[in-house]
Amino acid sequence: MADYRQMWTDLEMDLEKHDLLCEALPDAFGGIYLSQENRPQGMDFFDFVVAEIHGVRPAELIEHQQKGGKVFGTFCVYVPDEVIFAAGAISTGLCGGSQFWVPGGEKVLPTNTCPLIKASVGARLDKTCPFFRIADMYVGETTCDGKKKAWEILASDVPMHIIDIPQMKRAKDIDGFAEEIKEFIKVVEDFTGNKVTAQVLGESIKLINNKRKALQRLYATRKAALVPISGKDALLVTQIAFYDDPTRNAQMVNKLCDELEERIARKDGVFPENAKRILITGTPMAIPNWKLHHIVETAGAVVVVEELCTGTRYFENLVDESATTLDAQVRALAERYMKTNCACFTPNPGRIDDIIRLVRDYKADGVIDYNLQFCGLYSTESYLIKQALDAQGIPLLHIETDYSEQDFEQLRTRVEAFLEMLGK
Amino acid sequence: MIVAGVDVGSISTKVAVLTPEKITYKMAPTGWSPRETGLATYQGLLQELGHSEDDVDFVVGTGYGRISLPFVSKAITEITCHARGAAHLVNDSTMVIDIGGQDSKIIKIDQKGKVLDFVMNDKCAAGTGRFLQMIAAALGLDVAELSELSRGKTPLTLNSMCAVFAESEVIGLLAAGRDKGEIVAGLHQSIARRIASMAQRMGKAARITFTGGVARNEGLCSCLREVLGAEIIVPAECQLAGALGAALLARDYLS
Numbered sequence: 001m002a003d004y005r006q007m008w009t010d011l012e013m014d015l016e017k018h019d020l021l022c023e024a025l026p027d028a029f030g031g032i033y034l035s036q037e038n039r040p041q042g043m044d045f046f047d048f049v050v051a052e053i054h055g056v057r058p059a060e061l062i063e064h065q066q067k068g069g070k071v072f073g074t075f076c077v078y079v080p081d082e083v084i085f086a087a088g089a090i091s092t093g094l095c096g097g098s099q100f101w102v103p104g105g106e107k108v109l110p111t112n113t114c115p116l117i118k119a120s121v122g123a124r125l126d127k128t129c130p131f132f133r134i135a136d137m138y139v140g141e142t143t144c145d146g147k148k149k150a151w152e153i154l155a156s157d158v159p160m161h162i163i164d165i166p167q168m169k170r171a172k173d174i175d176g177f178a179e180e181i182k183e184f185i186k187v188v189e190d191f192t193g194n195k196v197t198a199q200v201l202g203e204s205i206k207l208i209n210n211k212r213k214a215l216q217r218l219y220a221t222r223k224a225a226l227v228p229i230s231g232k233d234a235l236l237v238t239q240i241a242f243y244d245d246p247t248r249n250a251q252m253v254n255k256l257c258d259e260l261e262e263r264i265a266r267k268d269g270v271f272p273e274n275a276k277r278i279l280i281t282g283t284p285m286a287i288p289n290w291k292l293h294h295i296v297e298t299a300g301a302v303v304v305v306e307e308l309c310t311g312t313r314y315f316e317n318l319v320d321e322s323a324t325t326l327d328a329q330v331r332a333l334a335e336r337y338m339k340t341n342c343a344c345f346t347p348n349p350g351r352i353d354d355i356i357r358l359v360r361d362y363k364a365d366g367v368i369d370y371n372l373q374f375c376g377l378y379s380t381e382s383y384l385i386k387q388a389l390d391a392q393g394i395p396l397l398h399i400e401t402d403y404s405e406q407d408f409e410q411l412r413t414r415v416e417a418f419l420e421m422l423g424k
Numbered sequence: 425m426i427v428a429g430v431d432v433g434s435i436s437t438k439v440a441v442l443t444p445e446k447i448t449y450k451m452a453p454t455g456w457s458p459r460e461t462g463l464a465t466y467q468g469l470l471q472e473l474g475h476s477e478d479d480v481d482f483v484v485g486t487g488y489g490r491i492s493l494p495f496v497s498k499a500i501t502e503i504t505c506h507a508r509g510a511a512h513l514v515n516d517s518t519m520v521i522d523i524g525g526q527d528s529k530i531i532k533i534d535q536k537g538k539v540l541d542f543v544m545n546d547k548c549a550a551g552t553g554r555f556l557q558m559i560a561a562a563l564g565l566d567v568a569e570l571s572e573l574s575r576g577k578t579p580l581t582l583n584s585m586c587a588v589f590a591e592s593e594v595i596g597l598l599a600a601g602r603d604k605g606e607i608v609a610g611l612h613q614s615i616a617r618r619i620a621s622m623a624q625r626m627g628k629a630a631r632i633t634f635t636g637g638v639a640r641n642e643g644l645c646s647c648l649r650e651v652l653g654a655e656i657i658v659p660a661e662c663q664l665a666g667a668l669g670a671a672l673l674a675r676d677y678l679s
Contacts, residue, residue, distance in 0.1 A: 395541075409488065413488070413501050413502070413503070416501045417501040417504055417539065420500060420501060420503070420504040420539065421504070421538075421539040421540070421541075
């Protein structure tokens, strides 16, 4: 990483502790990513972003602030980024994918909290994540009990707005979410001093849709019999989309897709055609959580699609661009976001339909249901997924894990046994 | 054709050698070096049979130590190997329960021993051989004595399934003057319930093959029989199912 020490000092980060993280990342990334063979050249950009993850993008965000712009830190795919960008502000993902931050979170949270929340709170309280230090406002949501209480802890020194996500998907819930978006527009307008008009919101909807379309195009290449990109690389691209500038992100993803489509045309895959194709469903995988993909792909199978928040849930549905009034745009946003199927909803049959559809579209040989420990919503829904997939004759492996490395070999055994089961 | 299976488990290492005439086995404690024990046990058995390593056409390694064995032709997970071995030992069984030293697994199989589905316990010693060893030690007993001691005793309820907490609970019960046999009976019941809840996720099975070192514990077997309401069959070679399965898979691989 280039020298960003002055910037980190200005952000009042804990440099000593942060250095430990900076030292560990290149080895982890090198071992997991750079060791892959025949990687697409278009991954160079994403490798660069990861190598400079706490430097290059934070520097851009600070530059934006110096020009008077605001930065909103978000945690969830239900936060409508369109509103934030429409007000001339920037939305960015925050840290939460590494065991490094977990002990910091455990200082204040119960041990039986999911690692994603523990790591987020730890990254904030230990001052080892520049994105948390930079954000002028955090935008939380009500997608689980752990997060709801964590917001109260995180809100102590940065303004926090919480969007109330419905728990059901009845017509009145979608109406209610539209009201939440209106309220969010007001909050963002007051905080930035910029008006969200139908004109700017319309442009913003197109901006975010374009990013989604690029990711859709990327995922479509993974349907090829000879997969042109590893699951690990595709996951990385999706993870980075939460942080990067949306215009540049769409450009870089599309550029990568040009190359991948050429690879498909000349039948140049990164895995042999007989490699088992795996769909991963479950809880989000925040950077640098690449554990399961690494286990699957070093066992000779290929991850072809993720039904995750860091996967199809993030970009599958587009916002209708035809609306011209603010009310109609808000409605279109509410409808789009309520199409996303998270286990926080009851009932949630859409997610099972999504998994089965994706298994067919991507010709997956098996599904791995990935659960972060202590996520009650997803681990409970696992039972229903198992029943539904059994009925369809789709092989399923359920895995519960955290960010630590201690169960790596046990997981490897299970994944290998699952692949052996698929193989005969 | 001579083939072999080497199952390096966390507590013991098992080797099976298949010649056209017979199947022979050898067992040894794994100790601190899975690699050396695996090799020594394998070579030891070959020597007893009057063969050398060169005579063996294919070797499959399995168990947690499978990755550290340089002499194997192929490594296959213990789940696949146990299924294959158990189906060879017991006919018409549709489920295998294997309780090993550091994990327990429930495997749904077809007639040929092919894995249809499986579950393993999660990151936890509860319901494993190690758990029984720890509790036996807390009671000042050897694992082999547990079954006899619990015979005919009314099980005490044990609440802790965590190996560490269960140990303190057992010490508490001893301090309260409770009967060791009743404590052990309670221990068997709690393990059987835990295994049963995993097994029930796999659906119903009428005839279950129980393997792994823990299957030698008759007290636990009868608890499982009761909790699952199924026929529980413990083959004489219950600790050797993994090694046998590995050897059979080696033979399959060649033919």
